[in-house]
Amino acid sequence: xxxxxxxxxxxxxxxxxxxxxxxxxxxxxxxxxxxxxxxxxxxxxxxxxxxxxxxxxxxxxxxxxxxxxxxxxxxxxxxxxxxxxxxxxxxxxxxxxxxxxxxxxxxxxxx
Amino acid sequence: xxxxxxxxxxxxxxxxxxxxxxxxxxxxxxxxxxxxxxxxxxxxxxxxxxxxxxxxxxxxxxxxxxxxxxxxxxxxxxxxxxxxxxxxxxxxxxxxxxxxxxxxxxxxxxx
Numbered sequence: 001x002x003x004x005x006x007x008x009x010x011x012x013x014x015x016x017x018x019x020x021x022x023x024x025x026x027x028x029x030x031x032x033x034x035x036x037x038x039x040x041x042x043x044x045x046x047x048x049x050x051x052x053x054x055x056x057x058x059x060x061x062x063x064x065x066x067x068x069x070x071x072x073x074x075x076x077x078x079x080x081x082x083x084x085x086x087x088x089x090x091x092x093x094x095x096x097x098x099x100x101x102x103x104x105x106x107x108x109x110x111x
Numbered sequence: 112x113x114x115x116x117x118x119x120x121x122x123x124x125x126x127x128x129x130x131x132x133x134x135x136x137x138x139x140x141x142x143x144x145x146x147x148x149x150x151x152x153x154x155x156x157x158x159x160x161x162x163x164x165x166x167x168x169x170x171x172x173x174x175x176x177x178x179x180x181x182x183x184x185x186x187x188x189x190x191x192x193x194x195x196x197x198x199x200x201x202x203x204x205x206x207x208x209x210x211x212x213x214x215x216x217x218x219x220x221x222x
Contacts, residue, residue: 010160010168027219035221045222049121049215057121057215059170104160104168108138110146111156 006044006061008109011101014090015054023088024050033077041071054090058101065103072098117155117172119220122212125201126165134199135161144188152182165201169212176214183209 015023027048038046046060062068072078082096089097126134138159149157157171173179183189193207200208 008158008170010158010170012162012166012168024218030219030221038221043221046220047119047121047217048219050218051123051215055123057123057168057170059119059121059168104162106158107135107161108141108159109157110141110149110154 006063007065008106009058009060009062009065010104010106011058012104013056013058013097013100015050015056015088016090017054019088020050020052020054023085026084026088031077031081034081037072037075037077041075042068069098069101116174118174118176119217120169120171120173120176121215121217122169123215124167124169124208124211126161126167126199127201128165130199131161131163131165134196137195137199142188142192145192148183148186148188152186153179180209180212 042062042064044061046058049057049059051057060068078098082098085097089100153173153175155172157169160168160170162168171179189209193209196208200211
């Protein structure tokens, strides 16, 4: 059963308001190799939602969040993807977006 | 198939920082009649995530978001629940929380 084996993960990032259109456009055509890598590392039912001011909400379900993150770190396509995305985000400092995905606390769930 | 028939909805609310513990506690023991009403009106795989500053992220999947919201409006248990929750939220003015759930734009999805 999906409910018993997968963890639901929610994280927040901030897209620069002057790059929203670029961010949107790039996510209409995410590279197939990137999608394949995410799937192989357990990123399932993964959505990104954008507020008009650039607040970005990520939601996914995964059997193992640490493994999902760590697995992507070793993917060459992810290094290229994160480099392409880095200019879109605010206040990440030197960190790549996928190094700043701190999961929020889940306080309620209804199946 | 889940993917083809359900819409994924994400919304944001703001819990008052001095009420976070109360909000958390109440959501560990949501009334069974409230859970039943949500289910009957198509709220599925519904999670709430809380950031330490009180930003609240809601995520659910539903066959019809307008019907999911409208159906709850007619539920007596929901009127009582929203009244109990109202003091926990910031900046809702006179609106109940469930009248302020503006869905964010989904810009990416991976099955």
